[in-house]
Amino acid sequence: MGRIVLENVQKTFGEAEVIPPLDLTIEDGEFAVFVGPSGCGKSTLLRLIAGLEEVTSGAIKIDGADVTQVPPSKRGLAMVFQSYALYPHMTVRKNIGFPLRMAKMEQAEIDAKVEQAASVLNLKDYLDRKPGQLSGGQRQRVAIGRAIVREPEAFLFDEPLSNLDAALRVGMRMEISELHNKLNTTMIYVTHDQVEAMTMANKIVVLQAGVIEQVGSPLELYRTPRNRFVAGFIGSPKMNFIDGDAAEKLGGHSVGIRPEHIDVVEGGLWQGRVGVAEHLGSDTFFHVHDTGLAETITVRAIGDVSLRHGDTIGLSPRMDELHRFDAKGLRI
Amino acid sequence: MAIVAQQTKLSKILWPVLAWAVALIIFFPIAYMVMTSFKTDADAVKPELLFTFTPTLENYANMTENYDYWRFASNSIITSVAATLFTLFVAIPCAYAMAFTPSRGTKDILMWMLSTKMLPAAAVLYPMIYMTKAAGLYDTHFLIIMVLSLINLPIVIWMLFTYFKDIPKDIIEAAKMDGVNTWGEVREVLIPLAWGGIASTALLCFIFCWNEAYWTVRLTTTEAATLSKLIEGNRAPEGLFFGRLSAVSTAAVGPIVVLGWFCQKQLVQGLTFGAVK
Amino acid sequence: MANRTVPRLLQTPAVVLLLFWMLVPLSMTLFFSFIRYVLNNLRRPEWTSPSIENWRGFGNYQYVWNQDSFWLAIQNSLIIVCGILFLTVAFGIAIAILINRNFPGRGIVRVMLISPFFVMPAVNAVLWINMLLDPVLGLQGIAVAGINDIISGLREAPLVGGFFSLWPEFSPISFRGAQASSYAVIMMVTWQWTPFAVLIFMTSLQSEDQQQKEAAVLDGASAWNQFRFLTLPHLGRPIAIVVMIQAIFHLSLYAEIEIVSRGSGNKNLPYYIGELVNNNIGAASATGIFAVILANIVAIFLLRMIGKTLME
Ligand SMILES: Nc1ncnc2c1ncn2[C@@H]1O[C@H](COP(=O)(O)OP(=O)(O)O)[C@@H](O)[C@H]1O
Numbered sequence: 001m002g003r004i005v006l007e008n009v010q011k012t013f014g015e016a017e018v019i020p021p022l023d024l025t026i027e028d029g030e031f032a033v034f035v036g037p038s039g040c041g042k043s044t045l046l047r048l049i050a051g052l053e054e055v056t057s058g059a060i061k062i063d064g065a066d067v068t069q070v071p072p073s074k075r076g077l078a079m080v081f082q083s084y085a086l087y088p089h090m091t092v093r094k095n096i097g098f099p100l101r102m103a104k105m106e107q108a109e110i111d112a113k114v115e116q117a118a119s120v121l122n123l124k125d126y127l128d129r130k131p132g133q134l135s136g137g138q139r140q141r142v143a144i145g146r147a148i149v150r151e152p153e154a155f156l157f158d159e160p161l162s163n164l165d166a167a168l169r170v171g172m173r174m175e176i177s178e179l180h181n182k183l184n185t186t187m188i189y190v191t192h193d194q195v196e197a198m199t200m201a202n203k204i205v206v207l208q209a210g211v212i213e214q215v216g217s218p219l220e221l222y223r224t225p226r227n228r229f230v231a232g233f234i235g236s237p238k239m240n241f242i243d244g245d246a247a248e249k250l251g252g253h254s255v256g257i258r259p260e261h262i263d264v265v266e267g268g269l270w271q272g273r274v275g276v277a278e279h280l281g282s283d284t285f286f287h288v289h290d291t292g293l294a295e296t297i298t299v300r301a302i303g304d305v306s307l308r309h310g311d312t313i314g315l316s317p318r319m320d321e322l323h324r325f326d327a328k329g330l331r332i
Numbered sequence: 333m334a335i336v337a338q339q340t341k342l343s344k345i346l347w348p349v350l351a352w353a354v355a356l357i358i359f360f361p362i363a364y365m366v367m368t369s370f371k372t373d374a375d376a377v378k379p380e381l382l383f384t385f386t387p388t389l390e391n392y393a394n395m396t397e398n399y400d401y402w403r404f405a406s407n408s409i410i411t412s413v414a415a416t417l418f419t420l421f422v423a424i425p426c427a428y429a430m431a432f433t434p435s436r437g438t439k440d441i442l443m444w445m446l447s448t449k450m451l452p453a454a455a456v457l458y459p460m461i462y463m464t465k466a467a468g469l470y471d472t473h474f475l476i477i478m479v480l481s482l483i484n485l486p487i488v489i490w491m492l493f494t495y496f497k498d499i500p501k502d503i504i505e506a507a508k509m510d511g512v513n514t515w516g517e518v519r520e521v522l523i524p525l526a527w528g529g530i531a532s533t534a535l536l537c538f539i540f541c542w543n544e545a546y547w548t549v550r551l552t553t554t555e556a557a558t559l560s561k562l563i564e565g566n567r568a569p570e571g572l573f574f575g576r577l578s579a580v581s582t583a584a585v586g587p588i589v590v591l592g593w594f595c596q597k598q599l600v601q602g603l604t605f606g607a608v609k
Numbered sequence: 610m611a612n613r614t615v616p617r618l619l620q621t622p623a624v625v626l627l628l629f630w631m632l633v634p635l636s637m638t639l640f641f642s643f644i645r646y647v648l649n650n651l652r653r654p655e656w657t658s659p660s661i662e663n664w665r666g667f668g669n670y671q672y673v674w675n676q677d678s679f680w681l682a683i684q685n686s687l688i689i690v691c692g693i694l695f696l697t698v699a700f701g702i703a704i705a706i707l708i709n710r711n712f713p714g715r716g717i718v719r720v721m722l723i724s725p726f727f728v729m730p731a732v733n734a735v736l737w738i739n740m741l742l743d744p745v746l747g748l749q750g751i752a753v754a755g756i757n758d759i760i761s762g763l764r765e766a767p768l769v770g771g772f773f774s775l776w777p778e779f780s781p782i783s784f785r786g787a788q789a790s791s792y793a794v795i796m797m798v799t800w801q802w803t804p805f806a807v808l809i810f811m812t813s814l815q816s817e818d819q820q821q822k823e824a825a826v827l828d829g830a831s832a833w834n835q836f837r838f839l840t841l842p843h844l845g846r847p848i849a850i851v852v853m854i855q856a857i858f859h860l861s862l863y864a865e866i867e868i869v870s871r872g873s874g875n876k877n878l879p880y881y882i883g884e885l886v887n888n889n890i891g892a893a894s895a896t897g898i899f900a901v902i903l904a905n906i907v908a909i910f911l912l913r914m915i916g917k918t919l920m921e
């Protein structure tokens with residue numbers, strides 16, 4: 001079990017209010033991702049749940065029990081840090097077994113659990129090494145191993161992949177997702193990378209300046225962003241925004257259209273000149289200028305479309321995929 | 333590498349030769365002292381025997397008789413060891429608290445501590461003599477231990493603080509999540525991680541205590557007099573006694589110089605208060 | 610967690626000790642500096658014990674201020690400190706650059722270079738003033754005598770003899786008295802502290818950006834220009850720190866002065882105070898307060914600089 005409820009949780013550091021009062025529920029077994037630009041308070045929120053920071057006001061409940069005043073180790077949560085935070089003077093075996101030793105578990109039982117975690121994480125051959133002798137990905141697995149053995153109510157991850165290179169990151173992303181499928185334990189995962197959020201989450205919590213902008217499944221956020229911020233933050237390449245008269249004509253104070261929802265046609269609503277063309281093979285991204293709009297428009301075409309820099313291009317947005325926002329940036 | 337390519341053949345040979353020459357010149361006075369300590373007093377002042385002489389251990393054998401060396405040496409050892417231990421005993425908890433639970437005032441306290449180090453000793457010389465004589469502490473081990481501790485405390489706190497501060501906070505937090513209590517945190521995580529730093533701080537503190545030459549000279553007469561006092565007392569131009577003077581000097585500095593070789597790196601951090609990395 | 614009591618408690622012993630160390634003796638000095646207080650005075654026995662009755666106001670300060678020997682002591686303090694600073698920084702940079710390259714035996718060279726720093730100041734002074742600088746028995750005496758021997762030998766020689774007979778006989782310098790004693794102190798302390806400067810500059814050189822240097826080589830900068838425009842600015846901060854830390858240490862030099870000249874040579878401020886303490890406590894205390902002020906001027910700069918890097 002691991003249902004985590006935040007009620008009116010607020011956090012200030014001195015004068016600065018980093019988290020204005022907010023409510024949030026994470027259901028048992030969910031993979032929740034906190035995503036937002038860096039400095040928006042994701043880590044702080046996670047650390048409040050972990051108990052590493054004290055809430056200024058409000059309550060945190062795990063499975064109905066109020067844990068607001070409970071110390072971190074007694075909350076039944078395990079955390080994986082961005083820096084891995086392995087104990088450099090202990091072997092992998094000792095590192096993974098450390099929380100169990102602190103819980104005064106029998107040595108034989110600890111050994112068994114460490115072995116088991118090591119085989120799940122492919123660490124068997126490295127058990128007697130020290131963290132300094134491991135690669136980044138292996139260290140990451142040790143950190144996860146240290147979390148797994150505790151059999152926590154929920155796992156907390158704070159940007160666990162940001163110190164890995166791109167290829168490894170994709171691999172670890174899969175591994176963590178698989179781990180979630182296997183264990184079915186609640187996981188809360190913090191990242192500033194919306195791709196990680198989209199690929200891993202059941203539930204995404206978009207944060208900006210400590211405020212929850214929207215909570216929902218990846219596709220909900222993609223299809224019906226509640227406001228301009230979420231619309232712009234989710235999806236890659238970023239959504240195009242059109243303001244002013246051109247937007248009024250399309251029925252909003254501002255209008256957003258995702259690059260993949262614009263077709264390259266003869267004629268079309270907008271004509272422009274291709275600036276940069278990024279040929280990826282599977283897709284082509286065009287950055288189109290001189291369309292008569294104030295903004296450069298990004299278009300995603302399927303396959304390798306052979307238009308080059310300086311060519312004229314006609315664009316036709318799919319009208320049913322337009323996102324219209326009012327003057328306050330809220331979805332109409 | 334471009335820089336290597338720039339080196340000419342000549343500079344490749346000249347450079348090490350020059351470096352070695354400079355090192356030998358700088359080391360020469362110490363070598364000369366050690367050499368002289370193996371000469372008889374008579375040989376020591378003969379120019380023709382500068383480098384060629386028959387070594388003798390006579391000076392070392394007579395050190396106790398000539399200078400009462402061991403009495404001073406044991407005072408030095410007692411006061412330096414005790415002062416180092418006491419300093420660490422006071423400094424470790426303080427540096428720990430400052431590094432791991434810093435408050436707004438921490439920086440100011442640290443700066444203030446350092447500023448006490450900059451107080452010229454001479455300015456408070458008479459009050460110290462006056463007070464310690466009044467309290468019956470003048471020329472006692474206890475007094476020297478306390479004074480040595482006090483003058484080294486700021487530097488030791490600073491060094492420990494910079495070591496503790498370098499321990500990632502994440503690791504301490506991970507340990508908290510893993511369920512350690514405060515004592516466990518100190519024993520399982522902090523001490524193993526900071527051990528190297530604590531050891532070299534202790535070494536450096538010991539060296540400073542051993543070499544101290546103001547208070548140990550001015551606040552002692554016989555009972556607690558250290559090696560600094562011994563050497564200072566034999567400062568007269570004892571041309572006739574170069575051999576034995578060298579022997580006692582060598583015995584006074586030898587162990588410390590060797591210890592010093594082991595903590596060169598920490599010296600930089602310790603004496604610049606972490607401002608040069 | 611937010612509990613501030615435990616951290617406070619842990620810091621208390623250190624803070625209390627240092628507070629005591631700083632406040633009690635210094636306030637006594639301050640008090641003594643405002644009263645007439647001498648250790649021996651047959652005519653005015655009431656002055657021989659510290660008492661508020663003997664209040665003298667700024668009289669001691671005025672007295673000290675008007676003493677030539679006080680100003681001489683300040684002058685000597687500054688000459689000694691500045692001399693040492695200049696030499697250690699210059700030698701320090703040169704040697705640090707010299708051994709910043711890889712060459713055979715670099716480890717041993719480093720060990721030899723650092724050694725003087727760990728020699729106790731009393732031994733340093735005894736070693737230098739007796740065995741190295743003594744005009745008769747020290748190496749200086751031996752060397753000068755040797756040179757004179759050679760010259761007098763050359764006077765007898767044919768052809769060049771006439772030239773060498775014009776040369777005077779060299780006489781060794783006595784470093785125990787007068788101005789020369791300052792030079793002896795500067796020499797021995799420079800020898801001791803150059804390793805410190807070397808160590809710090811070397812540490813700093815190792816963090817110098819090698820790619821930047823390579824770029825400069827490609828840009829056609831000569832070795833001198835690399836030093837002038839890259840290395841020297843990089844060393845700016847370490848130099849400032851070396852200067853200030855040494856200033857603090859050397860303003861309170863004592864053992865070396867004592868051993869070199871026993872008061873017959875140049876005195877610096879601490880030594881001057883040490884002499885006054887033998888009788889005129891009031892004046893010694895006033896001088897002490899002046900010394901505190903002098904040290905504070907240096908300390909403020911140092912603390913500012915260190916403070917900036919403190920919480921990084
Ligand atoms: N201990 C602290 N004291 C003061 N401000 C803090 C502290 N921790 C975080 N903050 C501030 O809170 C804001 C949110 O930080 P954080 O939660 O780390 O952001 P992120 O979303 O990048 O993880 C930042 O502006 C940061 O400066």
Ligand SMILES: [Mg+2]
Pocket residue numbers: 042043044159
């Ligand atoms: Mg963060």
